[in-house]
Amino acid sequence: DIQMTQSPSSLSASVGDRVTITCRASQSISSYLNWYQQKPGKAPKLLIYAASSLQSGVPSRFSGSGSGTDFTLTISSLQPEDFATYYCQQSYRFGQGTRLEIK
């Protein structure tokens, strides 16, 4: 069974910082990797699909890369509204989440 492992589990950063979150699959998943943002009390929001495709309406400061087993979500310049929890997903499996907090 494929396992998805995100790192770090939490991260403190400042507005304007460049931030990278990593997701690792226990075996190759090609480019079948999606990223979500979730704010407290809200439903998740799809940011990136197929590893690197930006979902419609998502700001271009979000980007995704990777293939095989190692993937990254990068936020090029953090904005106040980006402080949230981020999840990777492959098929029916979600990563455990990365909580991005204000430093």
Next chain:
Amino acid sequence: EVQLVESGGGLVKPGGSLRLSCAASGFTFSSYSMNWVRQAPGKGLEWVSSISSSSSYIYYADSVKGRFTISRDNAKNSLYLQMNSLRAEDTAVYYCARDHSSSSEGLDYWGQGTLVTVSS
């Protein structure tokens, strides 16, 4: 505008049953696979079940297999989750979510969620 609105959550005793509904609008419901995803209080996301556009393909997480049943009514633009033999560990917010364009491209629209609490 795509909208997904869940209903049917509430407090139920262990061993009890509950039926969740998700009303869809703003898109051709019959063309999309649909999903249920849950989130226990303070925890991460857990996929629960998926159903293809014509109900030909249905999948369940091991944690709910044999207890939960997903179904849909394309004429009513509605998705359902029948939950039986409920356990305390089923306590969660349940979201319905639409497949983006295929099951490998994520879930692009989500409802606001409905809370299910299993407690005596």
